[in-house]
Amino acid sequence: MNEERTEIGSLGEFGLIEHLTRNNETRQASTILSVGDDAAVIDQFGKQTLISTELLVEGVHFDLMYTPLKHLGYKSVVAAISDICGMNATPTHITVSIAISNRFSIEALDDLYNGIYAACEVYNIDLIGGDTTSAGKGLIISVTAVGEVTPDKFITRSGAQKGDLICVTGDLGAAYLGLQLLEREKKIFLEHPGVQPDLDNRKYVIGRTLRPEARVDIVEWLATQEITPTAMMDITDGLSSELFHICKQSNVGCVIYEDKIPFHDEMREVAYKFEIDPTACALSGGDDYELLFTVNQEEYDKIRFTEKISVVGYITEAGEGKKMITRKGNTHDLVAQGWQQDK
Numbered sequence: 001m002n003e004e005r006t007e008i009g010s011l012g013e014f015g016l017i018e019h020l021t022r023n024n025e026t027r028q029a030s031t032i033l034s035v036g037d038d039a040a041v042i043d044q045f046g047k048q049t050l051i052s053t054e055l056l057v058e059g060v061h062f063d064l065m066y067t068p069l070k071h072l073g074y075k076s077v078v079a080a081i082s083d084i085c086g087m088n089a090t091p092t093h094i095t096v097s098i099a100i101s102n103r104f105s106i107e108a109l110d111d112l113y114n115g116i117y118a119a120c121e122v123y124n125i126d127l128i129g130g131d132t133t134s135a136g137k138g139l140i141i142s143v144t145a146v147g148e149v150t151p152d153k154f155i156t157r158s159g160a161q162k163g164d165l166i167c168v169t170g171d172l173g174a175a176y177l178g179l180q181l182l183e184r185e186k187k188i189f190l191e192h193p194g195v196q197p198d199l200d201n202r203k204y205v206i207g208r209t210l211r212p213e214a215r216v217d218i219v220e221w222l223a224t225q226e227i228t229p230t231a232m233m234d235i236t237d238g239l240s241s242e243l244f245h246i247c248k249q250s251n252v253g254c255v256i257y258e259d260k261i262p263f264h265d266e267m268r269e270v271a272y273k274f275e276i277d278p279t280a281c282a283l284s285g286g287d288d289y290e291l292l293f294t295v296n297q298e299e300y301d302k303i304r305f306t307e308k309i310s311v312v313g314y315i316t317e318a319g320e321g322k323k324m325i326t327r328k329g330n331t332h333d334l335v336a337q338g339w340q341q342d343k
Helices: 012-020 069-085 106-123 174-191 203-210 216-224 239-250 265-273 278-284 297-303
Strands: 031-033 048-057 090-100 126-134 139-149 165-169 231-235 252-257 290-295 309-317 322-325 331-333
Touching (some): 069 090, 069 106, 069 139, 106 126, 165 297, 174 203, 174 278, 203 265, 231 239, 239 252, 239 290, 297 309
Parallel strands (some): 252 322
Antiparallel strands (some): 048 139, 090 139, 165 290, 231 290
């Protein structure tokens, strides 16, 4: 297969930036000046600005043996803007910086940026800057996300109150199992290069790993329903770890019900195939990019009819600890192991 390969050195740093941003589009009215000068200029028209940065390192956060560069570009953006959503705000802009070794060609970087631009289109955000530099080996990606919110309407982790309902979006644990599948197939391939991957009928869990989505739709839905969470964050390190963060910052305890944690059917099937407890995947897996938030009990009637959100428990006083009631009705202390890949 004679794929064209253009060496990065043939363009130089500024030539590379110009090449990668040649098709960059502006979608936000708040973008006054985008790529091309020393700095970008944005005007948020009286909104408050949120800023968050995500750093992804090859060999730590992603493996290019099974991660297409286009998917990686998309996921890098999702990882950054998910933090903006986790504060009940709307992402508007990103900057992308990369450190690259000479292992990568211009065509490979085009694939990466095609994924970045696809995410910009899906989430209606503007790429307004970044930087490129050389790396001794591998690939490092840093994405800074900028978001906007009506003044003082951002939600932190510290506002949960006793009696509040604990809510999660979507389903949990599938991304962790997708990673286990990909790692298994990688191991088989390295031992037996001629063996074809066995990933049939596993599109959902693989997709949750390689191409997750940020829950901008939930931020919009909460606004239309006039629901203001009391505490909020995104779920990247597993449900239990994130609950521990909210409980610590809010000085409260919690009770969650195992049978209320949302699972996808395919996730449950794969978990049983790997002989892993699906609940453990949801509590201690990672990379779900769903949202965890608490609301006053008065909001229950607005939430219970949407399939996007599950009420999984309630907030208690700090002295009552952090508990989970199992399907059999037993009560256990909640343990936060977190997402080990990021630790």
